[in-house]
Amino acid sequence: MADSRSLTPRDRILTAMRLGIPDRVPVMPDISNMVPAKLTGKPFWNIYLHNDPPLDEAYLAAVKRFGMDGWYIYDNATMHEAPAWQTKILESNEESISVERWVDTPFGRLDEITCYPVGDPPWPLQGMVKNLQEDFEKLKWYMSQKPLEGLSHNREKIGTLGIYGIAIETFMGFWVWVREGGAMQAILDFSQQPERMRQVHEFYCEFVDRATSAVLDARPDEVLIAGSSSSLSLSSPKIYRTFDLPVIKHISAEARRAGVICHQHTCGRSRALIEINYNETDVNVMEPLERPPGGDVDLTEVKQKFGDKFCLKGNVNTFETMLNGTVEDVRREAMACIDAAGKGGGFILSTGDQCGRDTPEENIFALVEVAKTYGRYDKGS
Amino acid sequence: MNDEFREVKELLRLGDNQKLAHLTKQLLDSRVPAQRILSEGLIPGMGIIGELMKNGEMYLPDVLQSAGAMKSALAILNPLLQQQGIESSGKIVLGTVKGDMHDIGKNLVGIMLQGAGMEVIDLGVNVPPEKYLEAIQTHKPHVVGLSALLTTTMMTMKKTIEVISNAGARDQVKIIVGGAPVNDRFAAEIGADAYARDAASAVGKVKELITNNA
Numbered sequence: 401m402a403d404s405r406s407l408t409p410r411d412r413i414l415t416a417m418r419l420g421i422p423d424r425v426p427v428m429p430d431i432s433n434m435v436p437a438k439l440t441g442k443p444f445w446n447i448y449l450h451n452d453p454p455l456d457e458a459y460l461a462a463v464k465r466f467g468m469d470g471w472y473i474y475d476n477a478t479m480h481e482a483p484a485w486q487t488k489i490l491e492s493n494e495e496s497i498s499v500e501r502w503v504d505t506p507f508g509r510l511d512e513i514t515c516y517p518v519g520d521p522p523w524p525l526q527g528m529v530k531n532l533q534e535d536f537e538k539l540k541w542y543m544s545q546k547p548l549e550g551l552s553h554n555r556e557k558i559g560t561l562g563i564y565g566i567a568i569e570t571f572m573g574f575w576v577w578v579r580e581g582g583a584m585q586a587i588l589d590f591s592q593q594p595e596r597m598r599q600v601h602e603f604y605c606e607f608v609d610r611a612t613s614a615v616l617d618a619r620p621d622e623v624l625i626a627g628s629s630s631s632l633s634l635s636s637p638k639i640y641r642t643f644d645l646p647v648i649k650h651i652s653a654e655a656r657r658a659g660v661i662c663h664q665h666t667c668g669r670s671r672a673l674i675e676i677n678y679n680e681t682d683v684n685v686m687e688p689l690e691r692p693p694g695g696d697v698d699l700t701e702v703k704q705k706f707g708d709k710f711c712l713k714g715n716v717n718t719f720e721t722m723l724n725g726t727v728e729d730v731r732r733e734a735m736a737c738i739d740a741a742g743k744g745g746g747f748i749l750s751t752g753d754q755c756g757r758d759t760p761e762e763n764i765f766a767l768v769e770v771a772k773t774y775g776r777y778d779k780g781s
Numbered sequence: 782m783n784d785e786f787r788e789v790k791e792l793l794r795l796g797d798n799q800k801l802a803h804l805t806k807q808l809l810d811s812r813v814p815a816q817r818i819l820s821e822g823l824i825p826g827m828g829i830i831g832e833l834m835k836n837g838e839m840y841l842p843d844v845l846q847s848a849g850a851m852k853s854a855l856a857i858l859n860p861l862l863q864q865q866g867i868e869s870s871g872k873i874v875l876g877t878v879k880g881d882m883h884d885i886g887k888n889l890v891g892i893m894l895q896g897a898g899m900e901v902i903d904l905g906v907n908v909p910p911e912k913y914l915e916a917i918q919t920h921k922p923h924v925v926g927l928s929a930l931l932t933t934t935m936m937t938m939k940k941t942i943e944v945i946s947n948a949g950a951r952d953q954v955k956i957i958v959g960g961a962p963v964n965d966r967f968a969a970e971i972g973a974d975a976y977a978r979d980a981a982s983a984v985g986k987v988k989e990l991i992t993n994n995a
Contacts, residue, residue, distance in 0.1 A: 583885055591845075633841070694961060
């Protein structure tokens with residue numbers, strides 16, 4: 401039965417995530433990065449480099465502006481920077497700022513260079529792990545020093561405006577993040593240095609064990625498995641099974657034991673992974689379920705096959721519809737998503753990964769409006 | 782029909798660069814012309830891989846391994862092909878436009894085009910318009926490919942085409958664009974000649990551009 405009270409966004413989202421029927425379909429477009437930064441009116445490096453304002457506060461302002469249900473996911477156990485790195489500006493011009501960051505370890509300096517463009521999120525120019533043997537020892541030392549304390553200190557910022565999550569990267573997410581050469585080199589490492597990758601994986605699984613305990617002790621609303629780089633647009637089912645699935649199984653099993661929602665984000669091609677997760681993990685929520693082009697998910701099909709276990713979050717197309725479509729296109733696709741997956745609850749209306757910086761505001765407002773009207777459960781929708 | 786090059790295609794699909802290199806040498810030792818190994822073995826083999834990728838039966842890591850195997854075979858064949866004066870089926874300059882660091886899509890397009898027997902000049906990422914122009918003047922390609930993944934940088938595609946036009950070089954090349962925020966309509970608006978939705982379809986589109994311009 402639909403909950404006819406008007407719920408707080410937090411309760412609404414959690415009801416849907418627990419496969420219940422809230423007052424209406426929650427609506428959480430993925431505007432985690434570029435849209436809030438743009439709304440500040442400041443150069444992007446102000447937000448990403450100087451925390452002026454911090455990205456999470458820019459996001460919360462956007463949540464209020466659009467009247468959406470919020471999703472605080474700015475705390476990440478894998479990327480938790482402790483001890484803090486030193487920084488130095490290498491180059492600065494009107495288009496970008498390049499920054500070197502480093503930490504000194506007993507094995508030598510671990511460093512990376514990041515580019516902060518004026519109008520886009522930052523981009524790695526040089527990753528931490530350039531030489532797999534030498535630099536990985538430095539990274540291992542650094543990650544072993546992480547205290548993993550105080551992970552949830554930002555929880556109060558979101559309050560009841562939405563849910564509070566702490567993220568842990570999948571193995572591919574971790575490796576693509578730290579590896580010089582990014583995703584391409586990370587993928588080649590599996591075939592070029594298989595034994596070394598096995599060692600890296602073994603280390604990361606130990607880290608995830610420690611990180612999962614710390615995250616669950618912090619009692620977030622959800623633990624988010626950050627799996628963008630595990631997408632089959634980049635990776636393969638074989639790599640997923642061998643390297644990512646053990647991590648996902650562990651996190652989701654521990655989350656289930658702790659009574660905490662476990663939510664996985666894997667964009668791009670993900671249909672086969674949804675099925676693997678359904679059969680072999682304790683994940684509760686899957687997103688963003690991207691449809692073609694870019695993805696391969698049919699929302700109606702996954703609701704029918706996997707809706708008894710998964711809360712589904714998605715899947716209005718980020719480019720075709722949210723960026724390039726009209727308000728009517730957004731309304732039409734949002735209603736189609738609700739028709740496909742909203743019945744019986746367990747659905748959150750959202751978009752694909754990351755609405756682009758130039759997504760028209762009226763399109764985001766339109767998406768939210770559809771959830772608040774067409775998505776009401778007490779209207780029998 | 783007995784496919785003389787079935788094993789070449791299979792080793793390519795499996796991405797076994799050592800065995801493919803060995804087989805390539807064996808075929809050459811058996812007096813099979815380098816041009817046939819390329820045009821009847823490797824190129825159709827990569828075409829099969831393109832179809833498998835398009836149908837979702839093959840994934841990027843496997844394609845990268847196959848590309849590595851192709852490279853190891855080409856390292857043996859190319860000196861012979863050059864000696865014989867055999868040219869590639871087309872020349873293309875590729876790059877991700879200025880302000881954009883995304884390269885996976887571009888790299889995959891490059892792999893598939895090389896697999897189709899074309900010469901690819903990869904300018905990398907964050908490529909300013911002037912560098913594309915310089916590449917046109919230096920390499921005289923048939924096609925220039927522009928990649929962008931950000932809504933901000935897709936407008937740099939337009940700027941790049943303008944710089945090429947203003948320099949009087951627009952008639953010398955065909956321009957194809959691609960990337961997640963890009964579509965047919967955008968390609969037409971900015972004056973590109975074609976748009977490719979993915980790496981697999983890029984090969985066909987580039988071939989068409991070269992053939993129609995011949």
